[in-house]
Amino acid sequence: MTESQAVPVQILLVEDSPGDVSLTREALKSARxxxxxxxxxxxxSALRYLRAEGEHGGAKAANLVLLDLNLPKMNGSExxxxxxxxxxxxxxxxxxxxxxxxxxxILRSYQLHANAYVTKPVAFGDFLDAITRLExxxxxxxxxxxx
Numbered sequence: 001m002t003e004s005q006a007v008p009v010q011i012l013l014v015e016d017s018p019g020d021v022s023l024t025r026e027a028l029k030s031a032r033x034x035x036x037x038x039x040x041x042x043x044x045s046a047l048r049y050l051r052a053e054g055e056h057g058g059a060k061a062a063n064l065v066l067l068d069l070n071l072p073k074m075n076g077s078e079x080x081x082x083x084x085x086x087x088x089x090x091x092x093x094x095x096x097x098x099x100x101x102x103x104x105x106i107l108r109s110y111q112l113h114a115n116a117y118v119t120k121p122v123a124f125g126d127f128l129d130a131i132t133r134l135e136x137x138x139x140x141x142x143x144x145x146x147x
Contacts, residue, residue, distance in 0.1 A: 043074025
């Protein structure tokens with residue numbers, strides 16, 4: 001067993017769609033590496049989680065964030081800007097995982113230092129395949145920061 005398999009990767013999914021949360025859980029459940037998926041439903045909760053504040057005071061530090069752009073309270077672009085503008089959080093890779101294929105959203109996300117931008121496929125099988133590919137690259141190939 002390698003070191004990356006011994007310690008679970010902490011993934012924060014920022015997603016308000018219960019269906020997309022279920023699909024993501026299902027895809028990651030079949031992963032060969034250890035991972036813990038933590039879910040918040042809005043941008044404000046995401047920042048509280050990442051900063052271990054309020055109801056997330058005991059949260060484990062996230063190693064990877066999967067971020068939807070279309071969120072209540074604080075949209076994904078605002079969350080991304082806050083993460084990458086915070087010296088304590090900016091090292092955490094953020095993958096924008098959203099339904100938008102709008103060129104402006106893609107450009108804005110990269111200008112805000114997203115590590116990747118993935119448009120969610122509509123078809124169930126394609127969505128599972130996309131999550132599996134993300135998992136394979138970000139959890140098996142890439143070395144993630146642990147703190």
